[in-house]
Amino acid sequence: MEQRIKDNLKDIVGEDNFTDSLIDMIAYSKDASEFTHRPEAAVWPTCTEETASVLKLANDERFPVVARGAGTSLAGLAVPEQGGLIMDMGRMDKILEINIEDRLVVVQPGVVYADLDKQLAPHGFCFPPDPASGSVCTLGGNVATNAGGIKGAKYGTTKDYVLALEVAMPDGRVLRTGSRCMKTSSGYDLTKLFVGSEGTLGVITEITLKINPKPPLLSTAMGMFDDLEDAGRAVSEIMHSGILPCALEIVDQQTLRAINQNTDLNLPEVEAILVAETDGYTQEETEYQIEKVADIFRRNNASTVRRADDRQEAEALWTARKSAYGVMARINNNLFVEDLAVPMSKVPTMLRAISDIAKKYDLKIPTVGHAGDGNLHPCISCDATDAEEMARVEKASKELFEKVTELRGTLTGEHGIGMAKAPIMWMEHDELSMEIMRNIKQVFDPNNILNPGKMGL
């Protein structure tokens, strides 16, 4: 990037909000995935006008811009594949409005998920998606990836809560989409088009989110299964039983081993554990639901069914689940976190396929997942410096995704396409769909300056 462009950027955002230092460029060359590529400079815009002016400059001078939240993407979404500028939204981090009467909040994109949660808690409200990275990831990142989490089965994902957006476009104009209403049938849904768009259509500068009342009471149960398919069948049966747990998570044997090696939780190393949580406003309500779930665990041959006796014990179970990536990362040098989803009835088939593929290619593929919405995270543990092992990883990944498409699932339930899935998007989307997506990109970003190389576009 030429010095005169860097000077222009400093004029727009100020000296303190610009960097091209080597240490910053190295930090911005990565997110939480395995991908890496260095940008040439970075800015921290502090308002919509600065964001729009930077984009206009980039569009006029034709350099790439990658918006960045906390950089926790697991699929290379925030890596500047073609260099250029990182636009770190972290300094636009104000909660602008909490409006309980209208059941909404208005936030800047750099607000951290957990900070909003903390502010909503005293009102008895929440923004439900609850990604496991919630203590650090930003709401702008959540919207741009359509983030989900352990509450997905009952409460949906980010897209179900985005009411309106303010978006800076590449030509420097500012677009306002949506409304403050709980419903609308007015025109094409431009708001939803930006949800999950991975920073390829515009940079989100303000978000209006619907919020939910948070049921105060929870009951938790854990079922231990000696057979993976029994666990899968239990998931499927629960989800059409009429009971909707607010969380239903699966942890497989290899993950349990990793948890036991790194914590003092001492969990039984069975083929799979299911952890379920039900919520409500009376103890009777949550207990009634969780007993139904426990019955289904038993009917599907759970060797043990345990109820968390108090909140502390339940929290310990969730800590184990949420620490899964951390402990898995200790198994070997590299961890490729996959993110497939299949229709609910296919969960047992997919779980067995993952286990068979791991055996076939002699790989460790510990798997956790939001079983309640069919979203599984097989995590391929490997050593990326071992060429022979990497050849096996490649074959195993290919087979995994062939199985997903055969079961009419999706390549990514919540992490996005990014760099990881761009080369295989065709497996899920036919040529006409890809052509329409390319045309949409052309309308919003005709010079392809926004996060180029992502989404298979």
Ligand SMILES: Cc1cc2nc3c(=O)[nH]c(=O)nc-3n(C[C@H](O)[C@H](O)[C@H](O)COP(=O)(O)OP(=O)(O)OC[C@H]3O[C@@H](n4cnc5c(N)ncnc54)[C@H](O)[C@@H]3O)c2cc1C
């Ligand atoms: C330990 C761990 C656990 C995780 N668990 C979950 C989980 O449970 N559920 C889940 O969904 N994900 C999970 N993730 C993935 C990740 O946290 C989410 O994708 C999250 O939404 C990314 O937010 P971020 O602020 O880090 O965004 P980044 O990683 O910085 O960016 C992600 C994408 O959003 C775009 N973007 C960011 N801000 C803007 C903006 N203002 N305007 C336009 N585009 C923007 C970027 O360009 C990029 O394409 C996990 C990651 C880790 C490391």
